[in-house]
Amino acid sequence: xxxxxxxxxxxxxxxxxxxxxFARQYGLQVTEANAAKRTVxxxxxxxxxxxxxxxxxxxxxxxxGYQGPLTIPDNLSGIVMAVLGLDTRPIxxxx
Numbered sequence: 001x002x003x004x005x006x007x008x009x010x011x012x013x014x015x016x017x018x019x020x021x022f023a024r025q026y027g028l029q030v031t032e033a034n035a036a037k038r039t040v041x042x043x044x045x046x047x048x049x050x051x052x053x054x055x056x057x058x059x060x061x062x063x064x065g066y067q068g069p070l071t072i073p074d075n076l077s078g079i080v081m082a083v084l085g086l087d088t089r090p091i092x093x094x095x
Contacts, residue, residue: 015038046064070086
């Protein structure tokens with residue numbers, strides 16, 4: 001089970017409702033919805049999350065990641081700003 005954060009463009013209940021409906025359509029569970037933080041957290045299997053965002057999640061050693069762009073349905077255009085947490089590979093290392 002993985003959890004990702006969907007960051008919204010605006011803090012409205014309509015935006016949250018649209019993302020919640022999208023999550024249900026793909027069998028994802030909404031674990032948190034916070035209009036003030038403009039965030040909806042959803043969880044599900046790697047396969048379900050991959051289907052929802054149009055990517056194939058792969059194991060890279062102990063990390064999970066994907067290649068290529070994420071996709072969202074047209075009705076979420078202008079609602080979703082970012083999807084965070086699908087790639088667990090470290091971005092930078094201290095030297």
